[in-house]
Amino acid sequence: MNEPRIKSIDYSLYYGEFQALRNITVDIPRNRITAIIGPSGCGKSTFLRSFNRMNELIPSVRTEGRVLLDGENIFEQEVVNLRKKIGMVFQRPNPFPKSIFDNVAYGPRIHGRKDKSNLARIVETSLKSSALWEEVKDDLGRSALSLSGGQQQRLCIARALAVEPEVILMDEPASALDPVATLRIEELITTLKENYTIVIVTHNMQQAARVSDYTAFLLTDEARAGNLVEFGPTKEIFTTPKDKRTEDYISGRFG
Amino acid sequence: MRFMYTLRARKAQQSIAYGVLWLMAGISVAIMLLVVGYVVIEGFGKISLDFFTTSPRGGLSGEGGIYSTIVTTVLLVVVTMFIATPLGVCAGIFLVEYADYVKNKAVAFLVGLARFGVETLAGVPSIIFGLFGYALFVTAMGLGFSVLAAAMAGACLVIPVVIRTTEESLKTVPDSFREGSLALGASRWETVRKVILPSALPGVTTGLILSVGRIVSETAIFYVTLGGSYRTPNSLLSSGRTMALHVFYLAMETRAFDKAMATGAVLVALIVILNLIVNTISGRLSSEMK
Numbered sequence: 273m274n275e276p277r278i279k280s281i282d283y284s285l286y287y288g289e290f291q292a293l294r295n296i297t298v299d300i301p302r303n304r305i306t307a308i309i310g311p312s313g314c315g316k317s318t319f320l321r322s323f324n325r326m327n328e329l330i331p332s333v334r335t336e337g338r339v340l341l342d343g344e345n346i347f348e349q350e351v352v353n354l355r356k357k358i359g360m361v362f363q364r365p366n367p368f369p370k371s372i373f374d375n376v377a378y379g380p381r382i383h384g385r386k387d388k389s390n391l392a393r394i395v396e397t398s399l400k401s402s403a404l405w406e407e408v409k410d411d412l413g414r415s416a417l418s419l420s421g422g423q424q425q426r427l428c429i430a431r432a433l434a435v436e437p438e439v440i441l442m443d444e445p446a447s448a449l450d451p452v453a454t455l456r457i458e459e460l461i462t463t464l465k466e467n468y469t470i471v472i473v474t475h476n477m478q479q480a481a482r483v484s485d486y487t488a489f490l491l492t493d494e495a496r497a498g499n500l501v502e503f504g505p506t507k508e509i510f511t512t513p514k515d516k517r518t519e520d521y522i523s524g525r526f527g
Numbered sequence: 528m529r530f531m532y533t534l535r536a537r538k539a540q541q542s543i544a545y546g547v548l549w550l551m552a553g554i555s556v557a558i559m560l561l562v563v564g565y566v567v568i569e570g571f572g573k574i575s576l577d578f579f580t581t582s583p584r585g586g587l588s589g590e591g592g593i594y595s596t597i598v599t600t601v602l603l604v605v606v607t608m609f610i611a612t613p614l615g616v617c618a619g620i621f622l623v624e625y626a627d628y629v630k631n632k633a634v635a636f637l638v639g640l641a642r643f644g645v646e647t648l649a650g651v652p653s654i655i656f657g658l659f660g661y662a663l664f665v666t667a668m669g670l671g672f673s674v675l676a677a678a679m680a681g682a683c684l685v686i687p688v689v690i691r692t693t694e695e696s697l698k699t700v701p702d703s704f705r706e707g708s709l710a711l712g713a714s715r716w717e718t719v720r721k722v723i724l725p726s727a728l729p730g731v732t733t734g735l736i737l738s739v740g741r742i743v744s745e746t747a748i749f750y751v752t753l754g755g756s757y758r759t760p761n762s763l764l765s766s767g768r769t770m771a772l773h774v775f776y777l778a779m780e781t782r783a784f785d786k787a788m789a790t791g792a793v794l795v796a797l798i799v800i801l802n803l804i805v806n807t808i809s810g811r812l813s814s815e816m817k
Contacts, residue, residue: 329706354712355710360706366704368708379713435711
């Protein structure tokens, strides 16, 4: 395994008094797809949202331990720069009520790209990378809200790609989509790993098995705090898990 | 048989309830129509072009039109909203988008106090704001009965309204927009300015127009801050009377009750127009959301 892109070291997170994540230490490999799986409420989304510090939107959240991006502590970085480097795609497609073009150009504009032809090029590249270009190229001025759910999600991926991140976090990106749209998103994710490190949260174990290279399995302990049970290559996690609880979970005995 | 009986009884109850509700609703609407209709029918007969272009002449007879009161009303609305809009809208934005992230205990306490204050002030009778305005702006600050003093008191009256409606419309913007923007590396202010505010704008505008309506129709607060001069104001320090105040003066101090009715009819028309604008905006809002 090459030098990890993200490392979490003894990372814990609290909502007020309640501990939601306990001492999680894991290495997220570079240019691979890492899936985070686990039953509902095990803290997988919370863990994912730690990497781009989205948990800080909740005023009561407090963290311990460290998370490193390329060896640098993310909590010591300017959050705006961190989120430029670590993009995110959400559970429900959340395009802004703007045109397709303005949605994709939103990030680059924020980060100071004003030049029109430059922006147009970024928008085109991003939409091509997210496999939406062919469907929308004739009318980029149309409202993003007029797209179907699957198209909206691919637009949100394009929007994330447009700021040229190194890592893309995906929080159950297909859970609100129909099977066909889901398949397209999964294909897209697989093509994206050449250039990006991808971390995906999913409650769909088949999806984890289909798309990911590595899998982290989270489970709550007696105090309902999320723990990392096992991390390894997806193949090993799904065929020869080392932990009994992992085996129980992937064979569908609970969760 | 027993079953049939209860079914019939339930149907009868349903019919009676329907009838009573219908009747009550009908009476309520009829009362409103009667009030508005009376003013309009009584009033519109007296309205002519002269009515709009001449000023009241004063005195017991109530001669003249309402030109100066229109000018005063417009001036008062403009100055009031000039003060109230930035204060109210910015306060609303702060309370919804920033206040929860305040770490300083003392500031957090002030924020709580402000929230409570906004809710309470929205229900305080306007004359209380008038008394405050009289004591502070008219007397202590030495502005006298003037458009400026009245506008400052009026701003105090509508700022809670503007804050409330701004807050409400910001809260209707889904959090997923905020998350989406922040996750792209936008700052909180960039998120507010480029994503949240454009979505909330129709709601914010509605609040502002409702505030305009409030200024146009309030009387008590301006009775004690604006004075009652029937002349056209020539500066912000001039006294004056709004249309609503003019109705009051005409009815109480002159014999020209018909002129009061005519002015009232104009006021009603103005309020109707403002409400139509609000409806158009919120109609557009709801159709855009689909």
